[in-house]
Amino acid sequence: MTETIYLSHSVDAENVTKLFSVDLDSTAGEAVLTQVTSIGGNFQNVDAIAATPDGETVMFVDRNTTHLGEYDVSGDSFSDKGAINGLPTLSVLAAYGLDGNLYVASNNTNKLYTVDGNVSPPVATEVGTIDGATVNGADIVVDSTGTMFLHTNNNDTLYTIDYQNPDGNGNIAATVVGTDAGSSLTGLAVRAAGTGDLVGSSRADDAIVVLDKSNGSRTATLDMTFNGNAYSYTNGDMATGTIIDETCDECTSDELLAKYEFACTEEVDDECVDYDFVFEDGDGSLVTYEPGSFESKEDEAFEPVSATFGTDYCTVYAVVKAGRELAVQELVAEDGEVTAQNIGKYAISFVAFYCTEEAAQDAADAFPSNGNGR
Numbered sequence: 001m002t003e004t005i006y007l008s009h010s011v012d013a014e015n016v017t018k019l020f021s022v023d024l025d026s027t028a029g030e031a032v033l034t035q036v037t038s039i040g041g042n043f044q045n046v047d048a049i050a051a052t053p054d055g056e057t058v059m060f061v062d063r064n065t066t067h068l069g070e071y072d073v074s075g076d077s078f079s080d081k082g083a084i085n086g087l088p089t090l091s092v093l094a095a096y097g098l099d100g101n102l103y104v105a106s107n108n109t110n111k112l113y114t115v116d117g118n119v120s121p122p123v124a125t126e127v128g129t130i131d132g133a134t135v136n137g138a139d140i141v142v143d144s145t146g147t148m149f150l151h152t153n154n155n156d157t158l159y160t161i162d163y164q165n166p167d168g169n170g171n172i173a174a175t176v177v178g179t180d181a182g183s184s185l186t187g188l189a190v191r192a193a194g195t196g197d198l199v200g201s202s203r204a205d206d207a208i209v210v211l212d213k214s215n216g217s218r219t220a221t222l223d224m225t226f227n228g229n230a231y232s233y234t235n236g237d238m239a240t241g242t243i244i245d246e247t248c249d250e251c252t253s254d255e256l257l258a259k260y261e262f263a264c265t266e267e268v269d270d271e272c273v274d275y276d277f278v279f280e281d282g283d284g285s286l287v288t289y290e291p292g293s294f295e296s297k298e299d300e301a302f303e304p305v306s307a308t309f310g311t312d313y314c315t316v317y318a319v320v321k322a323g324r325e326l327a328v329q330e331l332v333a334e335d336g337e338v339t340a341q342n343i344g345k346y347a348i349s350f351v352a353f354y355c356t357e358e359a360a361q362d363a364a365d366a367f368p369s370n371g372n373g374r
Contacts, residue, residue, distance in 0.1 A: 002193065002242065003024075003191060003192055003193060003196075003241075004021065004051075004055055004193075004240070004241025004242050005021065005022040005024070005189045005191070005199065005238065005239070005240060005241060006019060006020065006021060006022065006036070006049060006051060006058055006189070006238065006239045006240075006241055007019075007020045007021075007022050007033065007187065007201055007208075007236060007237075007238050008020075008046050008047075008049045008060070008187070008236040008237045008238075008239075009233060009234070009235070009236040010044065010045050010046055010047060010234070010235045010236055011234075012234070014038075014040075015040055015044045016038045016039060016040040016043075016044060017038070017039050017040075017043050017044060017045070017046040017060065017062075017236070018035055018037075018038045019035070019036045019037050019038070019039070019049070019058065019071065020033040020034060020035055020036060020226075021033075021034045021036055021241075022034075022189075022208060022238075024191070024199070024208060024222055025222070026220060026222065029220075029221070029222055029223060030222055030223055030224075030225050031207065031208035031222040031223065031224050031225070032225050032226075033224055033225065033226040033231055035226075036071075036073075037071060037076065037078065039060065039069065039071075039078055041080070042062055042065045042067040042069075042080055042083075043060050043062050043065075043067060043069050043080075044062070044064075045062050045063050045064045045065075045235075046060045046061065046062050046063070046069070046236070046237065047063045047092035047137070047186065047235055047236060047237050048060070048061040048063065048091055048092050048093055048094035048104060048139075048237050049061070049094060049187075049237045049238070049239045050094040050095050050096050050102055050103075050239050051096065051239040051240060051241050051242070052096055052100075053096055053098060053100070053242065053243040053245065054242065055073065055241045055242035056072070056073055056074065057070055057071065057072060057073065058070075058071040058073065058239060059071075059094065059096075059102060059117065061084070061087075061091055061092075061094055061104055061115070063089060063090050063091060063092050064089060065083060066083050066084045066087045066088075066089060066091065067080055067081070067082060067083050067084070068080075068081040068082065068083075068084050068115065068117050068122045069081065070117065081117050081120070081121070081122050082120060082121035082122060083121055083122075084115055084121065084122040084123065084124050085121055085122065085123045085124065086113070086123060086124035086125065086126075087104065087106070087113060087115065087124035088106045088108040088109050089106075089108060090106055090107040090108045091104045091105065091106040091107075091108075091113070092105075092106075092107060092137055092139075092237070093105040093106075093135065093137075093138065093139045093140045093150070093237075094139070094140065094237070094239075095139070095140045095141045095142050095148070095188075095239070095240075096142065096243070097142050097146070097148070097163070098142060098144075098146045098243065098245050098247060101114045102114060102115045102116075102117065103115075103127070103140060103142075103148070103163065104124065105130065105135050105140055105150070106135065107135050107136055107137065109129075110129055110130050110134065110135045111126055111127070111128065111129050111130065112126075112127040112128060112129075112130055112140075112161070112163060112172055113125060113126055113127060114127060126170075127163060127166060127172065128163075128166035128167075128170040128171055128172040129170060129171050129172065130150070130161060130171075130172050130174050131171040131172060131173055131174060132159070132173060132174035132175070132176075133150060133152055133154075133157070133159045133161075133174035133176075134152055134154040135150070135152055135154075136152045136153045136154040137152065137153040137185075137186065138150070138151035138152050138153050138185045138186065138187070138188065138200070139151055139185065139186070139187045139188040139200070139237055139238060140161065140188065141188040141189060141190055141198065141238075141239075141240060142190075142194070142243070143190045143194045143195070143213070143243070144190070144193065144194035144195045144243055144244045144245060144246040144247075145246050145247060146164075146245075146247050147160055148160065148161040148163045149161070149177070149188060149198060149213070150174065151185050151188050151198075151200060151211075153184055153185065155179060155181075156179050156180050156181050156182060156183045156184070156185070157176060157177075157178070157179045157216070158176075158177040158178055158179065158180070158198075158211065158216035159174040159175055159176055159177060160174070160175045160177060161173075161174055162174075162175075177213070177214070177215060177216045178212075178214075178215040178216025178217055179216055180200075180209065180211060180216060180217060180218045182204055183200065183202050183204060183205070183209060183218065184202060184203050184204040185200035185201060185202055185203075185209070186200075186201045186202075186203055186233075186235055186236050186237060186238075187200060187201040187236060187237035187238030187239070188200050188238055189238040189239055189240045190240045190243070191210075193240070193241075193242050193243055193244045194240055194242075194243035194244050194246075195244055195246065197210050197211065197212065197213060197219070198210070198211040198212075198213055199211065199238070200238065201233065201236060201237070201238050202221075202233075203233050203234055203235065205221060205223075206223065206224050206230065206231060206232055206233045207221045207222055207223050207224055208221075208222045208224065209221050209222070210222070244335060244336075245336065246335065248312060248313060248314035248333055248336070249312050249313050249314065250313070250314060251313040251314070251315065251316055251355035251356075252355055253354075253355045254355070254356065254359050255282075255354075255359075256281060256282045256352060256353070256354060256363070257282050257283065257286045257287050257311075257313075257316065257353040257354060257355065258279065258281070258282035258283055258284055258286055258287040258352075258353050259279075259280045259281040259282050259350060259351070259352040259353070260277040260278060260279055260280060260287075260289055260307070260309070260350065260351050260352075261277065261278055261280045261349070261350045262275060262276070262277055262278075262294075262302075262304055262307075262347075262348060262349050262350065263275065263276075263277075263278045265278065265291075274302075275302040276291050276292065276294070277289050277293075277294060277304075277307055277351070280350070281352075282352075282353070286311065286312075286313075286353075287309050287310070287311045287313075287316065287338075287353045288309060288310040288311070289307075289309050289310070290310070293307060293308045293309070294306065294307040294308070294348075295307075296347075297347065300347075303347040304342065304347050304348045305341070305342040305347065305348070306339050306340065306341050306342065306348075307339065307340050307348060307351060308337055308338070308339045309337065309338055309339075309340070309351070309353070310336055310337055311333055311336065311337075311338055311353075312336065313333060313355070314332070314333055315330065315331065315332050315333065316331050316333075316338060316353050316354065316355065317329065317330055317331070317353070317354045317355070317356060317357045317359070317360035318331055318338070318340045318351050318352065318353050318354075318360065319351070319352040319353075319354070319360050319363050319364045319367075320340050320341070320342070320343060320348060320350075320351050321348070321349045321350045321351075321367075322342045322343040322344070322346035322347060322348050322349060323343065323344070323345075323346030323347070323349075324346075325343040325344065325346060326343075326364045326367055327343050327364075328357060328360045328361050328364055329341065330357065
């Protein structure tokens with residue numbers, strides 16, 4: 001699992017904001033910084049950055065100008081999207097949710113906003129007022145389960161924020177997780193693509209500190225280094241570069257979701273030279289397949305004993321045909337993937353997916369001779 005973490009630093013002496021990638025070396029006790037880019041102009045005081053869940057873009061929000069900036073990671077290019085309408089100054093906390101929204105919070109209002117950067121100029125929309133926590137620097141971050149954490153320098157306290165469920169008065173509940181006294185954090189990120197511990201940038205210690213999600217306590221301190229030397233850090237932010245989405249949807253349809261048949265995919269001189277699972281029926285967007293995502297029998301190239309498919313559903317039921325046998329398998333998604341297995345010694349010939357065990361069993365029972373004879 002690739003881990004990408006970003007750190008920004010507003011360098012007053014140079015009138016720029018620098019963006020770094022961070023390599024956390026627990027053995028050496030260091031957080032090794034590598035400069036990615038440096039931005040000036042309307043972005044000299046960026047204390048809020050957020051990376052899109054796919055890791056392709058890092059967004060900048062300047063605390064004074066409220067300008068929104070977009071850094072294209074692969075293209076190494078930056079664009080100024082303009083000042084954000086409706087966003088107050090001192091908006092120094094930012095994160096992307098798994099829903100694709102860019103969330104920003106402000107010290108000035110104690111409110112949470114979404115920012116739409118696809119319009120010109122960008123527009124902020126109020127989500128609600130954070131109730132139970134005083135927003136004062138530090139950051140917000142969303143992990144792979146969709147949980148939003150907020151760390152505030154008001155008593156150096158970590159909270160969870162029920163950002164998707166404002167009450168009837170527009171208040172967003174904050175629940176205390178724990179404290180790390182004296183940390184004076186400027187940013188938060190999540191390790192292991194959103195599945196691991198929280199990490200924060202501490203200007204008090206010139207370090208990246210590791211925080212336990214369950215109680216907010218510090219478990220490690222990794223000193224910042226740049227070009228082999230200790231790095232002096234003041235203001236800035238952090239962002240998780242890529243986030244795995246571990247949330248899932250309940251499947252309720254009674255119909256076939258998708259069916260994949262193991263079939264010839266390439267012929268040479270009327271002879272098949274390659275086989276793979278091929279979409280046959282249903283909706284291929286509900287259960288997806290990446291070519292080559294099967295395991296074959298030992299010493300056999302095209303005798304699949306397992307096949308892995310993608311889905312946003314928590315659980316699906318697969319009708320698996322192998323040889324003359326049919327079986328209904330309950331498949332629980334892990335990281336958005338499910339794997340069907342062969343039956344006994346036989347290779348898989350097709351996999352058909354359903355939401356319920358009953359629907360899958362009905363389909364299996366309706367198959368000619370229940371699989372025998374074909």
